[in-house]
Amino acid sequence: RYEPLLSEKHTAEADLDDAPLPDELTRDSLELPDLSEPELARHYTRLSEMNYGVDSGPYPLGSCTMKYNPKFTEDVAAIEAGAVHPDRSPESVQGNLELLYDLQDYLGRIGGMDAVTLQPPAGAAGEFTGVLVAKAYHEHNGDERSEIIVPESAHGTNFASAALAGFDVVSLPGGDDGRVDLDALESALSDETALLMLTNPNTLGLFERDIEEISEMVHDAGGLLYYDGANLNALLGRARPGDMGFDIMHYNVHKTFATPHGGGGPGAGPVGVVGELAPFLPKPQVEKRDGTYDLFDPEHSIGKVHGSLGNWLVLVKAYAYIARLGDPGLADASAKAVLNANYLASQIEYEVPYGPFHHEFVASAGDQDAADVAKRMLDYGVHPPTTKWPEIVGEALMTEPTEIENKTTLDQLADAFNAVADEDQDALAAAPERTAARRIDQTGAARNLRLSWQALDDE
Amino acid sequence: RYEPLLSEKHTAEADLDDAPLPDELTRDSLELPDLSEPELARHYTRLSEMNYGVDSGPYPLGSCTMKYNPKFTEDVAAIEAGAVHPDRSPESVQGNLELLYDLQDYLGRIGGMDAVTLQPPAGAAGEFTGVLVAKAYHEHNGDERSEIIVPESAHGTNFASAALAGFDVVSLPGGDDGRVDLDALESALSDETALLMLTNPNTLGLFERDIEEISEMVHDAGGLLYYDGANLNALLGRARPGDMGFDIMHYNVHKTFATPHGGGGPGAGPVGVVGELAPFLPKPQVEKRDGTYDLFDPEHSIGKVHGSLGNWLVLVKAYAYIARLGDPGLADASAKAVLNANYLASQIEYEVPYGPFHHEFVASAGDQDAADVAKRMLDYGVHPPTTKWPEIVGEALMTEPTEIENKTTLDQLADAFNAVADEDQDALAAAPERTAARRIDQTGAARNLRLSWQALDDE
Amino acid sequence: MSGHHTPQGSPFAPHTATDTEAMLDAVGVETEAELFDIPDSVRFDGEFGIEPRSERAIRAEVAQTVEKNDDLVELLGRGHYSHYVPSLVDHLSLRSEFLTSYTQYQPEVTQGFLQALFEYQSLLVELTGLGVANCSMYDAATALGEAATLADRLRQTSGTRVLVPEQLADGRREVLANYVGGTDLVVEAYPMDDGNVDVEALGNALDDEAVMVYAENPTVRGCVEESLETVGDLAHDNDALFCLGSDPVSLALLQEPASVGADVVVGAAAVLGLPTSYGMGMGLFATREEYVRQVPGRLVGASTDDTGRRTYTLTLQTREQHIRRERATSNICTNQAWVALRAAIHAASLGPDGLADLATEAVTDAQELADRVTEVVGVKAPVHDRHHVREFVARTDQPAPAVAADLEDEGYAVHVLGEHQIQLNANALAEGEVDEFVDALAEVAR
Amino acid sequence: MSGHHTPQGSPFAPHTATDTEAMLDAVGVETEAELFDIPDSVRFDGEFGIEPRSERAIRAEVAQTVEKNDDLVELLGRGHYSHYVPSLVDHLSLRSEFLTSYTQYQPEVTQGFLQALFEYQSLLVELTGLGVANCSMYDAATALGEAATLADRLRQTSGTRVLVPEQLADGRREVLANYVGGTDLVVEAYPMDDGNVDVEALGNALDDEAVMVYAENPTVRGCVEESLETVGDLAHDNDALFCLGSDPVSLALLQEPASVGADVVVGAAAVLGLPTSYGMGMGLFATREEYVRQVPGRLVGASTDDTGRRTYTLTLQTREQHIRRERATSNICTNQAWVALRAAIHAASLGPDGLADLATEAVTDAQELADRVTEVVGVKAPVHDRHHVREFVARTDQPAPAVAADLEDEGYAVHVLGEHQIQLNANALAEGEVDEFVDALAEVAR
Structure with a gap:
């Protein structure tokens, strides 16, 4: 093709x-x-x-939470009256402000946070925002701190966002049980510690059972605790970051609230904070007084992280999704996401270390190359899991089916895993054989860079 | 798959x-x-x-005029304010009536007709309407006539519509040049002749050069002349049925005015008539008086041919298409449709009798079975032409590329024709080999009827 | 659109100047005009006077035009209803592989639409209990017309009478008249008794000249028909076909047509899949398996391909006009396939309980509104002492045309049935709109 | 939605009761709750208090909510413009294979999106004349921030100064400040002269501490910048990077950035593909080929597959956060890929002449409106004696805030720049709206 x-x-x-x-x-x-x-x-x-989407079949990318994107949310976002210019006076856009205010409110309740900004246009932008808030908070207290602690198994964006804000990154090795090693944390903490960034459940799908102790240790050291919302889909209605001691969190709306990923974006990365940090949020924030909505600049605002108010159309879709599910639907989504992950883990022949899992698990391809396994799974008509990460599991197959798959599809996925597990190196190396494009030379692409059709013309 | x-x-x-x-x-x-x-x-x-549409590739079905369906016409049809109940009072739906009135007006100008009804929901319904109008006209004149003359090569609907209205169908053999044989017509005409139904250009893509003489003969015999609008795309801005002596015509809006065919429908088959026949049109008709629109029942109306006002959404799309093209676009559409047909005919190795062509041509598969040729063409990634019809050409390959194909696609089509022309019977019989489904057993389907999943359960 | 194409040419003709030149060369002419083999005497050298407009301008223009319609809450019903159509239906049915495809004459590359239509047929088989449903007719009225011609083809005797209820939508009555106009059938109305078939009168009217008896459930006035079995028996006792009118939503709750002896079911199937679209609809047509060779329109059947896999294909095409010509079972060619696709998606997204819920609401809405409006001074409802689906007739002390006109001023459209009768489709009122309507009615009806 | 699923569960979780049971069995638990390995002390047993609503209710509710916005003609501009987006863009970009796909980490099954992004990159390469364009940034402001960190990574010397025009959109200035907050860069404003760069002042301000000079064409006030080459030379003479802000529509007409020495081009690329969407945008980022390994965000490159056929893949991923972590060129992961797809479809549907026409209209609209409003008593325009694209600044005798407030009452939104200055985006007025606006302005400005 x-x-x-x-x-x-x-x-x-x-x-x-x-x-x-x-x-x-x-x-x-x-x-x-x-x-x-x-x-x-x-x-x-x-x-x-020539493109595979969620509507094409299962898309069990660990940590990416590829959910079904309800069609009606597109129609809600397409309502023209909301598509106004971002510089409109607050009085003239009461409708948009109301929706944003309500979404802030929903997110605050879901995460157990006191204040929420909707401005960050993606999860990484949310992290950056959270880090800036932490930095501003410490500086405001005359307490300049230079380090951010990030578990080794964390998302690359955690490291990069911390660095972008000028922090030194302290990498925290994981414990034998795949969770935070409290001794290692103790060693990492110091009076330079501005922030500890955590996902919970972590990238192995494991809940950090010691979260209260972790929180105490970080706060005792004068640091703040940041929740990476990538895995929030595992907890809806069961636990809230705010209740676990987290001070700052971001929400990945395309992961948790089913906004489409669009082949790479746009997303939205709202950030929630506890009350003490609210004065540091980006400007402007939406407020409601006597039934009227207005914009205001928080007292010690970090300024702006997006030229305008963020990714409006994405936020509208997230609002619509949350409204559709409500309390019972959100809780059910998490319940079924966790059930699906555990069921799938129980059905595959690859070794699956650690557990019990929440929304995802990391299998090991063992002697096989995880990247080859992924290519071969394409031949079975399914999308493969995330591979080779986290590195704590050798040849990792990081798998998150989400709640949207039925048993038949999970069985089909398990069959694909198991068929590939039984195959030899030749079959794997030759894969994929049944896709529109065969195995693509990624090294060659980087060595002989051709980034535009103009570059092809030169050949 | x-x-x-x-x-x-x-x-x-x-x-x-x-x-x-x-x-x-x-x-x-x-x-x-x-x-x-x-x-x-x-x-x-x-x-x-698992379905092939115009957006998938060329769709050169002779006499079906598979054009590109402009996306914006869907958005125009989706404007909610038009989706009202059909029984609304005329005063309360002035907008819809205005659009229908303007569309009647456009169609009248394009066909050279004095009055137009938009009620028939498809081309065949338009034929039926036209036949009923002719019947009512003759009866009104105390002149009951029992026969309708239809050329052998006409669309099956012509015969069926005439029969549905209770007429005897007189089949008119074609002349050696593929056109109406005036002698045969003379023999067929009588004082029982209510109507002669013609397409022009005819199904061979040939213009009936003797149309004025034909008109005179039919009218002299006391009959009326009906224009089947299936091939109107060949004439836009170059000639009008009304100017050729036709008294009644239908328009196929999915053929000429680019409304989507939707896998079988819905269509719309507006009918235009000369002034003398206007009092016989279906009720209600839209009229305009002093800037206000109203519905009225024509004096000698045949009644209704659809429960309501026809296929509104389809009519809106046709309106939008006509408005987009206007005079120059409509003329260009025909010019390019005719150029495309002639160019493609010049590039294929199969024998193409008759000519010069307008919008379509009929090639002959010669010793090959035209149905096999079609199946094999599927393997070359294109949709085949209409096959085995009209029967005047042996193993007919009735081909109409329309104006929407560029030269590259026409060359690709020609390559497919020519590749198949060179293949042997084995290759043809085995075709298609590269499609999602292989050759389907149509005889078996008819012999062992299973028309629902309930019927499959019984197996 | 791209600027280099023929100035003011069709934006949907992709010809570059170079390509046009090369193609003209290949054909051996200098201009496209030479290809038109039209005698001078009938050449058109005038103008249509239609100004081309931009896509943007047309969208604005049509929006402006149709927004001239008054914004009324429509309690009109009588065969046209707006059930909420989920977004899913639009998004999936607008996929261009569906929307821009032709009739499935090459089944190997149109399995998708064929399967969707096969599923549509099966949904109607389940709802009607009859063995065969076709791929769609234009609307309920033309489906009724086709039922009559089916009865005509089947009749063994010399009968000519088609009996229909006296209470019947005008459109259906008139279209039926045209469909039987080419036969020697005559359409006669039988009386109704308090909104249902007057079975005694029907019995008296029936004789061996009858070829078809038509009844509706619900009736055009929204009444649930209580004597269907009797009507069926009467028809069959006289060797007449029993044709029943209904719709897929009502069928989720009401007696299964096959169980009451229906031989043909017709109706307005676009109540699923489309909101009211100024009358655009889709006709359902189902019948007994034994009549399959007399069915009008397209049928999809299961088959196998060369590899033995299950596939789908149009079947029994020898019934159709493109093969059988004047001896075809109908003249229909283009049908409402895309609406059938939408109806199937809508039905599937509702599921059995969702569909039954819609039907249940249609019943309770009617009852609840009737209970409310009958409390209004000057109004009595329902006029018919029957169960109702969606709608009912109300009596007004004031002249009905005046009440309806005043209601229109208040923002409501209703049908006038007689001097003192209006018909109200309760199902058209969204939650929370009932109070306002009742207030408005109270205002104008006293 | 289908009724049998968990009552009030997620409608997007397809589990039947039977399947749930079987899966719980396989896992060896009785209820899903057992699978949650959460200490009691942090379990949440409260309620969010969010009531689930139907799809239909939410569509109605949100429509009602956003329709509370005043219906104003927006002459606001300043980086956010609504060019008409053809229907084609919606229909194609909403195809679910595009919309619901993830980043292209498995290129063998995502060739379609990769090719579309490769084409997007190529369109920007053509428009900017630079060798590399990435797959998108969030918006123009974050793209500017990324340009500064690129300059920071590239600098050989000890410089720390980033020079930006004093006239700059607040959002860009503030986001830039945050992006350089983690470096030792400092942002300084240089003066403008009648709406253009004050080249003399810029020359005086520059020294070898400068690492980047930023200029815009058109400027935030809509002026065409006339000294771009000089600005570029000044930057390069001081070993500073020259970063230019623009947008794809303006670039169709204005000097090619590469030809005036631009090292990086940033800007608001969603002027193609999206109407103003309350600030949602898409940032363009293009630079010289020599800096490719320092580019932030995703890049698509051409490659071959095992059969030797040309294919596309994400490339140079070692720059990115998921590989390089804290040493990545940026923290960006999710970008605006789908908006880039839309922009590419929009650009392709315009073609070269269509795009140039848009830019030409943007220039002539501004000029024509300026000519009109300067005739109004109490108004002088344009304030800057420059060529303009889309918008311009006008002086008002009356206090500008009052004029703007009165205009808002008349249905127009405009920017206030100072005590007696307003900014008007002429391009926002549809044909035929100019007269009305001028009348309204005359009413409030005298």
């Missing part, structure tokens, strides 16, 4: 002769694809058919 | 115990598929991927 590039179909030069600007302020030429609507419709329809 | 039936996934019995009706008025049981939204989304997404 092959679809030519737009540029290989037809291009043309723009006619710039009548540009309403002096020549010296105008570009010389512009050559772009020039196609009719029927040609474009076929081009993108074909491209879409 | 295989997708289980809804019923094979999960069914359940409805709970009818609390029905708010006495038992004797309530059904005993109801067992239906019972699936969640994610399961349904995948089911229908997969089914869609």
